[in-house]
Amino acid sequence: MASSLPTIFYGPILHTLNHHTLQILPRALLAVAGGRIAWLIENVLPSDSGDTIRSAAASKGWHVARLHALKDGEFIIPGFIDTHTHAPQFPNLGRGQDYELLGWLHHITFPTESRFKDLEYARRTYESVVRRTLDCGTTTCCYYATLHEEATNILADVVHKLGQRAFVGKCNMDRESPDHYCEPSAQVSIEATQGTIQHIRGLKPAIPGMNLVHPILTPRFAISCTPELLGSLGELARVDRTLAIQTHISENPSEVDFVRTLFPDCRTYAHVYDAYGLLRENTVLAHGCHLDSDLLDAGADEEAISESEIELILSRGAGLSHCPTSNLNLRSGVARVGEWLDRGLKVSLGTDVSGGYSPSMLDAVRHASFCSKLVAMEHARKENSTLPVANGKPAPLGNRQLPLETLLFLATLGGAEVCNLASEVGNLVPGKSFDALVVSLRPETRNPNVWVEGDELQRSEESLQILLEKFLLCGDDRNIRAVYVAGRLAGGADASI
Ligand SMILES: [Zn+2]
Incomplete structure (x- = not known):
């Protein structure tokens, strides 16, 4: 047109x-x-x-x-809004489902991502990736690239050329990664990040005033970033509130335990990001399967709930990207999406390629439906009651299967809210x-x-x-x-x- x-x-x-x-x-x-x-x-x-x-x-x-x-x-x-995917992991689609998160990263993910220092490989792969996500109906996409500055810029160029709306982020990772795929220092990581931000902001929009491609700070997750690196990223965010932020949170129990040992002064995983100024209205948090899991286990009182991770995320205005295909495929956990929506959190869907084995948001929708049915069945088993049916509107969604309108919302307007783009798409x-x-x-x-x-x-x-x-x-x-x-x-x- x-x-x-x-x-x-x-x-x-x-x-x-x-x-x-x-x-x-x-x-x-x-x-x-x-x-x-x-x-x-x-x-x-x-x-x-x-x-x-x-x-x-x-x-x-x-x-x-x-x-x-x-x-x-x-x-x-x-159009669908995919709030969490990894463009360099498309070559791994369908691989590694025997692993859980940390083993999968080391055996499947990092070796493939390290290939993107080869810029021809990066260009070829990213052309194919972006065409594929567009044909799947994804009009806005939050992409993680790799730790390579030039290859990340190539991804942004491809997105720009093919006319998709997107956030493109260079991964920051200066520890707990293999030697061949780890940045040598926080300073090197920050300089490369600044280079990518400058490159993306220099892209000329096809329609004047309508910038479709945005930079996004991408600390891979708390484990892969030293406190110095998180602090420097927080400083970049502080001086520029328009910079979006994306990262992972509470995906897998072993990951949550590891974060606890790396950041003993932070009460929870969410408090780590908050301590460095990375939790705010344009932050996209992927997964969240085990948010407040200690409270759920212990039967928390009101005071503990008021200081919970979910309340912290809510108070900062950050959003969650529910990635059900990945969460089921890597046996990470089942997110309590209905409860999040009831509590007023911004919630969306992500395909999380290649933890998720499909680039299609239609699969994310289907698996979000399955996850909510698992929550409903587990609730019914505990309560020894019959399964609740999603027919009262707008009844609370916690412990129920998600109805059709909520599934479409998560794939579209919910994504816009999480990306802080609801006034635009x-x-x-x-x-x-x-x-x-x-x-x-x-x-x-x-x-x-x-x-x-x-x-x-x-x-x-x-x-x-x-x-x-x-x-x-x-x-x-x-x-x-x-x-x-x-x-x-x-x-x-x-x-x-
Ligand atoms: Zn991910």
Whole structure:
């Protein structure tokens, strides 16, 4: 789509307004100009659509616009926001599932990441990675690169060229890593980080004023960073509050124990990051499976809960990236996502390649559903009660399976909140950037899992909700026909035709 010519979509739109509200607009008119949603008219009958388009276009002074009328079985949703993945680990997809986290890092991950000092290998791999995530419908992505400055800059260049919205971070790691893959000092790590920040901020946006690629501080996790390095990163963050931060937290019990021994003066894992000024409104924390696990074990009193990790994260405004595929694959644990949402935390989804074996957010959605069912079953077993059913809206989500609207929220608007980008992306309201997917469940997509026909193609709210559920649980990239980022076609099955 050329950004200079407005485009008007006519058809069903499904998006969330919060974690318990799904809005379904069966016959919406949505106009995109300059990469943004110019206007949205919620319910327009086909017989009225011509007049409505003409008057709405005239109100903006448009004489010419493209019209894209969706067919039966097609609908528009916001683009997926993957808040945690490792671009250099794509070559390892499907490997290492016999390990838990720390063994997996040393035997599977670090050897592969060290290859990215070869810049040709980096360029080749990253081109493939970014095309793949775009075709999977990921319009915004939080990427970890490796510890190499130049290879990280290549990843940012590729993201920029292919038109994805992303955060790109050079990993900081100056200890507890193999000799061949460890930075020699905190100072070297910081200088390389500053080089990457400068490089990314020098990229010229395709649409003036719309920067899609952002730098992000990326201390790999507390174990791999000396206190000196964490302190220097905290200082970079302090002088520039626009710098986003990403790291891992409480993924695996052995990791949590190790952090305790490395930082004996910090009461919890979250307090380590807070002590160095790295916990704030633009911090993305991956995993969190074992946050406050000591409190859960001990049956904590109110005072202990008020000083808990979750309360600390909440008070700092940081967000959590739930990575269920990875958490199940590496036997890390099951995050208590429903409870986090009930307590007001910002929560999103991450694929965590290659701890997670799929780059698709659709798999993250499915496994988030499974994780919440595990939480619900465990709760029911302990309480000796029947399984709660997700039918009361908006009932608390703790100890229940997550309903459809919450799953879509986590993959879209929840991700925008965690990235501190909710005023820009996450759903399809006027003024936001048009980051969206055109989804088709029509037979010509050649995915028999989601074929629909007859009454299911009616444009009613009920039938569209069924289509959304079928897509989230059984769809794949064959059903993602077009991927728009800031109004530009950047991927999808139709983009390569
Ligand atoms: Zn990770």
